[in-house]
Amino acid sequence: MPKEKTSAKWIETGYNLFAHEGPEGIHIEKIARIVGLNKSSFYHFFGTMEIFYEQLMLHHNNTVDLALKDGKSAQSLDPDYLNKVVKHKVTFMVQVQLSRHRSTPLFSKAYLNANQKIEQSIILLWNKHLGIINNRDLSLLCLRFLRDTFYSRISFEDFNYNFLHDLAMEARKIIQEIRYGKNIFKNLQDDPV
Numbered sequence: 001m002p003k004e005k006t007s008a009k010w011i012e013t014g015y016n017l018f019a020h021e022g023p024e025g026i027h028i029e030k031i032a033r034i035v036g037l038n039k040s041s042f043y044h045f046f047g048t049m050e051i052f053y054e055q056l057m058l059h060h061n062n063t064v065d066l067a068l069k070d071g072k073s074a075q076s077l078d079p080d081y082l083n084k085v086v087k088h089k090v091t092f093m094v095q096v097q098l099s100r101h102r103s104t105p106l107f108s109k110a111y112l113n114a115n116q117k118i119e120q121s122i123i124l125l126w127n128k129h130l131g132i133i134n135n136r137d138l139s140l141l142c143l144r145f146l147r148d149t150f151y152s153r154i155s156f157e158d159f160n161y162n163f164l165h166d167l168a169m170e171a172r173k174i175i176q177e178i179r180y181g182k183n184i185f186k187n188l189q190d191d192p193v
Contacts, residue, residue: 060098065089077128085164130172
């Protein structure tokens with residue numbers, strides 16, 4: 001097998017494990033079993049876990065770019081963009097894991113970099129979804145609040161269009177309550193979260 005394909009197998013397998021289990025799921029022996037190679041292959045390509053994590057974060061940066069490029073064709077946040085997010089579930093679950101492990105400087109840097117890219121890519125659709133015009137600060141505040149809520153609530157089992165749709169609608173309801181004084185909170189109390 002060509003050298004690039006072998007190292008890519010290690011990275012892709014490690015990336016998927018990271019998405020599902022975070023850094024706790026990354027063990028050389030485990031990845032070796034999955035890719036069908038011995039541990040010496042890992043050391044040949046990466047040398048150390050630190051270098052492997054650096055390569056995972058570079059891979060994450062690239063997959064975020066691919067996901068956001070795919071999202072550029074979305075005409076609306078809901079359903080277009082949300083369906084693109086579901087399509088790139090693994091990439092967004094890695095971002096969730098990075099959020100949960102921000103105490104590691106490498107993970108924190110990758111997390112913040114991706115969040116910045118995501119915000120830039122979604123802000124126009126987000127404003128349209130919320131009906132916010134000429135108030136970027138409010139829009140970003142709401143987006144960041146929703147993002148943090150998403151990161152704290154999501155799991156692989158829940159990661160689907162319906163979950164994302166409900167979260168996006170919650171944000172819209174909150175903005176409508178603020179703007180129009182509607183009594184939507186009564187309805188939110190009736191809905192189990």
